[in-house]
Amino acid sequence: MPRGSPSPSPSGPGQRLRSGRRPVGLRAPILVGFLALGLIAGAIGYVGVRNVSLTYDIAARAYDNAVIATSYARAAQADFVALEAMLARDGRAPGASSAAPGGRFAALAEQVEGDLAIVRERAQSAETRAALEAALALFARWRRAAEQADDGAPIAALSAEMREALDVVVNHIAGDAFRAERAARAQVGVIREAGAAATAIGLILGALVAWLLGRRILGPVAAASAAARGIAAGRLDTPIPAAGGDELGALLRAMATMRDNIRAMMEREVAARRSAQGRLVDAIEGSREGVMLVDGDGRIVIANRQVAAFLPAAAALLAPGTPAEALARAAGLDLAAEEAELRTADGRWLRVARSPVHDGGFVLVLSDITALKRQQAALEEANLRFDAALNNMSQGLCLYDSEHRLLVANRRFYEIYRLDPEVVRPGITFRDLLMQSIAAGNHSPAVTETLVRERLGFVARGEPGTSFQDLADGRVIAISHEPIPGGHWVVTYEDITERRRAEAQITYLARHDGLTGLANRLLLRERVDHALAQCARGGHCALLALDLDGFRAVNESLGHPAGDQVLRQVAERLRACVRETDSVARLGGDEFAVVQTGLERGEDAAALARRVIAAFAKPFVVEGQTVELGASVGIALAPRDGATHDALLSHAQLALELCRRERRGAFRFFEPEMDAAAQRRRALEADLKQALEREEFQAAYQPIVELASGRVVGFEALLRWRHPARGMVSPVEFIPVAEELGLIVPIGAWMLRRACADAAAWPDGIRVAVNVSAVQFRDPNLVATVATALADSGLPASRLEIEITESLLLEDEAATGALLHRLRGLGVRIAMDDFGTGYSSLGYLRSFPFDKIKIDQSFIRDLDSKPDSRAIVRAIAALGRSLGMRTTAEGVETGAVLEILRTEGCTEAQGYLFSRPCAAERVPALLSTLAQRRIPANAAAA
Numbered sequence: 001m002p003r004g005s006p007s008p009s010p011s012g013p014g015q016r017l018r019s020g021r022r023p024v025g026l027r028a029p030i031l032v033g034f035l036a037l038g039l040i041a042g043a044i045g046y047v048g049v050r051n052v053s054l055t056y057d058i059a060a061r062a063y064d065n066a067v068i069a070t071s072y073a074r075a076a077q078a079d080f081v082a083l084e085a086m087l088a089r090d091g092r093a094p095g096a097s098s099a100a101p102g103g104r105f106a107a108l109a110e111q112v113e114g115d116l117a118i119v120r121e122r123a124q125s126a127e128t129r130a131a132l133e134a135a136l137a138l139f140a141r142w143r144r145a146a147e148q149a150d151d152g153a154p155i156a157a158l159s160a161e162m163r164e165a166l167d168v169v170v171n172h173i174a175g176d177a178f179r180a181e182r183a184a185r186a187q188v189g190v191i192r193e194a195g196a197a198a199t200a201i202g203l204i205l206g207a208l209v210a211w212l213l214g215r216r217i218l219g220p221v222a223a224a225s226a227a228a229r230g231i232a233a234g235r236l237d238t239p240i241p242a243a244g245g246d247e248l249g250a251l252l253r254a255m256a257t258m259r260d261n262i263r264a265m266m267e268r269e270v271a272a273r274r275s276a277q278g279r280l281v282d283a284i285e286g287s288r289e290g291v292m293l294v295d296g297d298g299r300i301v302i303a304n305r306q307v308a309a310f311l312p313a314a315a316a317l318l319a320p321g322t323p324a325e326a327l328a329r330a331a332g333l334d335l336a337a338e339e340a341e342l343r344t345a346d347g348r349w350l351r352v353a354r355s356p357v358h359d360g361g362f363v364l365v366l367s368d369i370t371a372l373k374r375q376q377a378a379l380e381e382a383n384l385r386f387d388a389a390l391n392n393m394s395q396g397l398c399l400y401d402s403e404h405r406l407l408v409a410n411r412r413f414y415e416i417y418r419l420d421p422e423v424v425r426p427g428i429t430f431r432d433l434l435m436q437s438i439a440a441g442n443h444s445p446a447v448t449e450t451l452v453r454e455r456l457g458f459v460a461r462g463e464p465g466t467s468f469q470d471l472a473d474g475r476v477i478a479i480s481h482e483p484i485p486g487g488h489w490v491v492t493y494e495d496i497t498e499r500r501r502a503e504a505q506i507t508y509l510a511r512h513d514g515l516t517g518l519a520n521r522l523l524l525r526e527r528v529d530h531a532l533a534q535c536a537r538g539g540h541c542a543l544l545a546l547d548l549d550g551f552r553a554v555n556e557s558l559g560h561p562a563g564d565q566v567l568r569q570v571a572e573r574l575r576a577c578v579r580e581t582d583s584v585a586r587l588g589g590d591e592f593a594v595v596q597t598g599l600e601r602g603e604d605a606a607a608l609a610r611r612v613i614a615a616f617a618k619p620f621v622v623e624g625q626t627v628e629l630g631a632s633v634g635i636a637l638a639p640r641d642g643a644t645h646d647a648l649l650s651h652a653q654l655a656l657e658l659c660r661r662e663r664r665g666a667f668r669f670f671e672p673e674m675d676a677a678a679q680r681r682r683a684l685e686a687d688l689k690q691a692l693e694r695e696e697f698q699a700a701y702q703p704i705v706e707l708a709s710g711r712v713v714g715f716e717a718l719l720r721w722r723h724p725a726r727g728m729v730s731p732v733e734f735i736p737v738a739e740e741l742g743l744i745v746p747i748g749a750w751m752l753r754r755a756c757a758d759a760a761a762w763p764d765g766i767r768v769a770v771n772v773s774a775v776q777f778r779d780p781n782l783v784a785t786v787a788t789a790l791a792d793s794g795l796p797a798s799r800l801e802i803e804i805t806e807s808l809l810l811e812d813e814a815a816t817g818a819l820l821h822r823l824r825g826l827g828v829r830i831a832m833d834d835f836g837t838g839y840s841s842l843g844y845l846r847s848f849p850f851d852k853i854k855i856d857q858s859f860i861r862d863l864d865s866k867p868d869s870r871a872i873v874r875a876i877a878a879l880g881r882s883l884g885m886r887t888t889a890e891g892v893e894t895g896a897v898l899e900i901l902r903t904e905g906c907t908e909a910q911g912y913l914f915s916r917p918c919a920a921e922r923v924p925a926l927l928s929t930l931a932q933r934r935i936p937a938n939a940a941a942a
Contacts, residue, residue: 033213037206044202051191058184066177069122073170076115080139080166083108084159087146109143119169124180128172135165224252231255236263289367290350294324294335296360310350310366333364341369349373395494402487404430404459416477416493417442430459442471459489468496476500513586515564516571524585524593528645531597532638541597541638542605545652546612548590549630549664554622562622566629569622573615577608593649602637602669609633609667617665632659633667641670685741687723688734692747697721699754700917703930704769704888704910707902712930714767714801716910717755718917719747739775748776749785756793756800758920763927769801769831777804783822790826797827803854805833820848831888835876853880855906857891864896870904877905 086105113136120132142158223241230238240256281302284291290307294300300322308315314330324335333352334340342350351367390397396413400406406428414421417437424436434455438448458467462483469477475497483489511523519527531541548570555563567590574584574592583595596608616631634656642648651670659668691697701715721729738744752770759768776782790797802823820830831852855876859869873889880887889901892911901909915926 036209040202040205047198051195065124069119069173072115072118077166079112124176131169131172292364294361395492398491519585525645527583540599543636543648543652544594545656546633551590565622577611630665636670702917716769744775752789756789756795760793760795767799771803801829803831803833852886854888860891874904
């Protein structure tokens with residue numbers, strides 16, 4: 001048996017009594033009574049329906065024929081007023097733009113005519129229809145006048161008549177409505193009276209039938225009705241009266257059975273509903289979504305705790321029965337939208353979905369989409385970055401699908417090919433894109449078919465690769481094609497025009513000197529190799545290495561820009577000296593080289609060297625100043641002097657170096673002996689570079705004696721090199737090499753530290769003199785080196801003398817003077833060494849703070865036999881006395897020379913007469929020896 005179906009009744013209306021007698025039936029009288037009542041009710045109903053229908057027809061006619069007509073008449077008046085306003089605004093009859101069919105004026109005019117036509121159809125009297133016909137005719141005249149006439153006076157008159165005609169129509173319609181209302185009221189009154197009479201008759205007949213039936217069944221039925229009302233009201237414990245043997249008794253018994261069945265079924269249904277409701281509540285409460293049910297009255301039925309978690313500020317409004325609108329206002333919800341998004345106060349994002357239910361209410365589902373929003377934001381930001389990166393690429397980029405249709409193109413691609421993004425849009429085929437590029441003038445029409453065939457063939461191969469495309473305007477585009485999975489492919493386009501030009505320029509600069517435009521070392525090597533290849537086939541060539549004489553002074557006196565101008569002029573003169581088949585190169589600084597080909601004899605190279613020397617002998621003019629220079633040339637002949645570039649250049653430079661040493665402004669050919677000397681020099685250079693590290697240098701000290709007292713007042717520190725294989729190497733041999741290599745700076749610093757440290761152990765008052773070369777003076781750390789040597793040794797600055805040569809003063813007088821003043825600022829004494837061998841400018845003695853003048857030994861050695869030498873010494877000594885400077889004579893070897901020096905007024909002397917240079921450890925003994933044998937005034941006689 002299906003759930004909820006009632007139990008079968010134990011008895012039915014047709015069941016016989018247990019006694020076997022058929023019950024007395026109530027059906028016959030009830031049937032007759034109900035039939036009579038039905039006929040009465042039918043008659044009353046028929047009369048009522050007929051009266052209602054008649055009343056409706058009367059009302060409809062009154063409405064349709066009066067109210068609707070009035071509405072359309074008012075509408076016609078409003079439209080006519082609008083037409084008048086339009087005509088007044090234009091200031092004249094409207095033109096074609098407004099009066100023409102389809103225009104605003106014509107549309108309003110037709111609307112007025114249509115409204116009046118409808119009113120005419122609804123007119124209920126002849127007077128109204130006549131007024132409408134007159135209004136229509138008058139409007140037609142007004143419209144023609146408005147559309148054709150230029151004079152505003154007739155239009156105004158017709159407008160006034162038209163308004164009066166419309167008022168007349170409205171008045172007639174109102175009169176018709178009034179008459180229709182009176183007729184309708186009269187008809188309704190007749191219908192009401194007839195209906196009242198029929199109803200009274202029906203009530204009387206019904207009351208008679210009811211009285212008859214009541215006498216028969218009213219009492220028993222009242223009891224059964226009471227029981228039925230109790231059951232219907234839900235009172236399933238309602239008592240059922242005792243049943244008789246007729247149909248009413250059977251009905252009461254059936255009602256008792258039905259009551260029991262309903263009670264059992266309701267109990268089962270309530271239990272099932274409670275179980276389902278519990279499961280539903282559990283499911284809703286356990287959901288991670290916020291769920292809220294709203295009934296048809298807009299009140300909350302249920303809201304799970306997740307809604308309160310999502311909307312904590314509105315949690316108090318989630319109780320059942322609360323209007324949903326209150327919650328919506330508090331939480332900012334849009335209850336009308338099927339789906340919306342909400343940003344909460346704590347920063348979360350909620351998706352609110354609304355679903356209607358059958359009772360007119362709805363269900364709201366709130367989902368937390370914060371993570372999704374963040375992902376979307378990150379994706380949007382990534383897309384923006386991708387778009388920014390794509391459109392800011394220096395290369396153009398296109399992405400095509402497997403059907404060769406454009407998917408993506410960046411801004412740079414359109415710029416390179418000068419295409420319109422509105423024309424070349426995603427979806428265009430590769431062939432059509434090529435045709436657009438051709439139409440834009442990027443390619444010559446002559447190569448159109450070849451270009452299309454080539455590019456489509458390249459794409460069809462589906463292989464990665466790079467090609468280069470020359471555009472019609474001279475630009476060069478590098479095209480890189482790269483297939484990607486799925487049949488797609490990406491292409492990048494790069495304008496490499498400037499790169500090609502830069503590469504060409506770089507190639508040129510890599511092989512040429514940037515200042516003079518001459519070939520550089522790289523190109524010189526290539527041309528020498530080419531010339532040597534020709535020599536291998538029986539020819540001869542020469543490599544001339546040349547150097548400018550005096551160029552360094554140009555840079556130091558006039559500045560490097562002036563030096564650059566000189567070098568450019570040198571390049572021009574060299575070009576003028578050579579043939580077209582010869583090559584000129586700049587090796588660096590003021591060093592140049594010439595490759596001379598096609599030689600028949602060595603004299604040809606000598607002739608070229610003479611031309612070059614003669615060309616450089618002419619003064620150079622730089623910034624209005626005349627510059628005197630010269631050139632020295634070294635020549636190497638091939639294949640005699642070398643069969644490779646390196647050998648030939650090395651030999652030419654060896655000849656140049658020897659020429660500069662022996663005689664500047666000349667030329668020399670390479671000789672094999674030069675190579676041997678160069679090798680010896682290279683060996684010396686190699687050993688010299690390691691000598692300081694191996695502690696092979698030594699300091700030797702030669703005493704300086706004061707002539708007036710005969711006591712030692714100081715020592716000159718002399719540098720010595722004891723080579724482990726060569727033995728003692730002369731300073732004359734290695735000092736120039738050290739200066740050329742720049743090694744004199746660390747060697748000189750070592751000498752300063754050594755001399756100061758040794759002198760610190762000597763008796764007070766004895767000074768030490770240290771020579772400082774011109775190369776050391778160019779060291780910006782010289783003053784710091786001197787200060788450090790003094791500080792580390794503890795030697796007072798007054799006991800240190802710095803000796804310089806006159807040649808140093810020629811290089812940069814201002815800078816040298818400043819440096820000397822800084823040394824004097826330390827307390828160090830300054831001596832001019834080898835005075836008289838150089839320019840011996842008296843201005844130096846006045847400008848620089850010298851404490852001593854040392855007279856070169858070339859004047860001292862023959863002092864007793866050459867009167868001119870004695871005169872020079874006398875002059876220098878007198879000059880020193882007048883300037884307050886001490887004078888020291890070098891190279892004193894005999895007592896006779898010493899006596900002359902004392903006679904001429906020299907202050908100090910040094911030389912072999914007193915002692916040879918000795919090691920530091922022998923200085924104390926030497927001081928003792930010299931103190932015992934002080935040179936008396938008559939030393940010469942002794």
